[in-house]
Amino acid sequence: xxxxxxxxxxxxxxxxxxxxxxxxxxxxxxxxxxxxxxxxxxxxxxxxxxxxxxxxxxxxxxxxxxxxxxxxxxxxxxxxxxxxxxxxxxxxxxxxxxxxxxxxxxxxxxxxxxxxxxxxxxxxxxxxxxxxxxxxxxxxxxxxxxxxxxxxxxxxxxxxxxxxxxxxxxxxxxxxxxxxxxxxxxxxxxxxxxxxxxxxxxxxxxxxxxxxxxxxxxxxxxxxxxxxxxxxxxxxxxxxx
Amino acid sequence: xxxxxxxxxxxxxxxxxxxxxxxxxxxxxxxxxxxxxxxxxxxxxxxxxxxxxxxxxxxxxxxxxxxxxxxxxxxxxxxxxxxxxxxxxxxxxxxxxxxxxxxxxxxxxxxxxxxxxxxxxxxxxxxxxxxxxxxxxxxxxxxxxxxxxxxxxxxxxxxxxxxxxxxxxxxxxxxxxxxxxxxxxxxxxxxxxxxxxxxxxxxxxxxxxxxxxxxxxxxxxxxxxxxxxxxxxxxxxxxxxxxxxxxxxxxxxxxxxxxxxxxxxxxxxxxxxxxxxxxxxxxxxxxxx
Numbered sequence: 385x386x387x388x389x390x391x392x393x394x395x396x397x398x399x400x401x402x403x404x405x406x407x408x409x410x411x412x413x414x415x416x417x418x419x420x421x422x423x424x425x426x427x428x429x430x431x432x433x434x435x436x437x438x439x440x441x442x443x444x445x446x447x448x449x450x451x452x453x454x455x456x457x458x459x460x461x462x463x464x465x466x467x468x469x470x471x472x473x474x475x476x477x478x479x480x481x482x483x484x485x486x487x488x489x490x491x492x493x494x495x496x497x498x499x500x501x502x503x504x505x506x507x508x509x510x511x512x513x514x515x516x517x518x519x520x521x522x523x524x525x526x527x528x529x530x531x532x533x534x535x536x537x538x539x540x541x542x543x544x545x546x547x548x549x550x551x552x553x554x555x556x557x558x559x560x561x562x563x564x565x566x567x568x569x570x571x572x573x574x575x576x577x578x579x580x581x582x583x584x585x586x587x588x589x590x591x592x593x594x595x596x597x598x599x600x601x602x603x604x605x606x607x608x609x610x611x612x613x614x615x616x617x618x619x620x621x622x623x624x625x
Numbered sequence: 626x627x628x629x630x631x632x633x634x635x636x637x638x639x640x641x642x643x644x645x646x647x648x649x650x651x652x653x654x655x656x657x658x659x660x661x662x663x664x665x666x667x668x669x670x671x672x673x674x675x676x677x678x679x680x681x682x683x684x685x686x687x688x689x690x691x692x693x694x695x696x697x698x699x700x701x702x703x704x705x706x707x708x709x710x711x712x713x714x715x716x717x718x719x720x721x722x723x724x725x726x727x728x729x730x731x732x733x734x735x736x737x738x739x740x741x742x743x744x745x746x747x748x749x750x751x752x753x754x755x756x757x758x759x760x761x762x763x764x765x766x767x768x769x770x771x772x773x774x775x776x777x778x779x780x781x782x783x784x785x786x787x788x789x790x791x792x793x794x795x796x797x798x799x800x801x802x803x804x805x806x807x808x809x810x811x812x813x814x815x816x817x818x819x820x821x822x823x824x825x826x827x828x829x830x831x832x833x834x835x836x837x838x839x840x841x842x843x844x845x846x847x848x849x850x851x852x853x854x855x856x857x858x859x860x861x862x863x864x865x866x867x868x869x870x871x872x873x874x875x876x877x878x879x880x881x882x883x884x885x886x887x888x889x890x891x892x893x894x895x896x897x898x899x900x901x902x903x904x905x906x907x908x909x910x911x912x913x914x
Contacts (some may be wrong), residue, residue: 391789421793476796
């Protein structure tokens with residue numbers, strides 16, 4: 385059998401060897417191709433990226449979700465955990481030993497559905513002067529911002545405290561759709577990332593806190609979803625090695 | 626011209642081989658001195674490809690090791706000396722080591738099949754003796770892919786195709802491959818020599834992935850380059866053997882010729898001494914005072 389035929393047959397198998405995942409933003413199950421060896425290696429290699437490993441890992445997961453989904457949807461970032469955890473357990477089994485050498489069963493995560501009791505978008509009002517429209521960002525938007533953020537951080541040799549600050553602001557930026565000040569409307573989908581960052585950094589602290597509260601509602605549900613036997617599982621390179 | 630054959634213990638393939646010549650030995654000695662296991666293995670592959678009817682890079686590492694033990698025994702002498710626990714020399718026969726190794730191999734399962742859709746991947750012991758990276762280990766352990774009873778050797782894939790195949794495998798298949806590799810690492814210990822307390826010998830064994838096979842071959846094939854040059858000098862300048870002829874001789878043949886030459890010289894010296902003594906009964910012989 386020709387080598388090219390073997391590679392095609394393997395590709396065919398990958399296209400039919402699917403797993404089903406309940407995707408929160410779609411509200412139903414979606415079929416995904418299994419993790420490939422290359423994808424697993426890419427996930428593991430992110431550990432070498434030091435303080436920036438979170439960003440690279442996030443983007444690799446985003447690419448996997450888009451590349452491996454059979455039915456194309458505009459996935460949101462809240463879909464990441466159920467998809468990546470199902471792909472992880474399908475590839476490597478449900479057993480996981482954490483950094484404290486505690487053996488955990490990940491099936492208690494994948495057997496549950498991640499659901500949110502809040503809307504995916506909301507509007508905030510600050511003393512009738514500033515109105516902010518928020519929405520859970522899509523995976524595509526998340527990837528774009530992460531890439532720009534990564535490039536920027538690679539350019540400067542920032543100290544860790546500065547890096548942490550920038551992660552915080554960039555997370556807020558991802559959720560903002562529009563900001564209305566009087567008659568002026570700033571559409572965040574149409575301006576540069578650097579401008580978005582400047583605007584969010586200039587918002588009143590009280591308004592910033594309200595944005596954080598909106599984001600926190602999703603984070604809390606995700607944290608609960610990722611907790612096994614009182615241990616919160618982190619999505620990092622270790623999970624895939 | 627192939628004169629001998631050897632049945633590889635893992636693949637059961639019969640390999641025919643010709644002479645291990647001084648050309649081969651000269652190359653091996655240089656690579657042994659260089660002390661680079663990867664380059665030494667490449668040299669062994671080149672030598673085997675030259676003197677056998679198979680492509681050495683496609684032979685399983687353990688088979689290659691046994692074949693090289695067999696060739697060492699055949700062309701460089703079957704006897705080796707090792708130090709026992711008291712520091713005394715103990716003579717051993719390589720034939721015994723090879724035979725122990727073959728018995729040891731027969732006690733292990735040397736391959737497994739992993740099914741991926743309608744493909745079956747045969748995973749076994751690596752082709753290389755020296756493993757330099759995890760990626761290399763995986764590609765070295767994949768032996769063949771079968772589809773509808775059609776077998777394709779993994780060595781028929783070029784490097785890019787091997788990489789594409791491995792990277793396209795589902796991660797759960799890789800998990801099965803790594804489980805097999807771990808199993809071999811933990812369980813396959815190939816015994817060359819059992820421990821013998823009565824003569825003070827500790828056991829000698831090799832493992833599949835840790836480079837111990839290359840290290841053992843390195844010691845078995847190591848020879849002093851000066852010895853080689855001395856043998857070459859004696860045969861070419863004193864016995865008027867051509868350089869080409871010398872390089873085509875086996876090391877054992879060369880040693881026999883040098884031995885015969887030395888014996889002949891000794892005889893001639895003795896005859897001269899005898900003649901001188903007859904001519905001059907008071908002389909003490911050549912070099913005598």
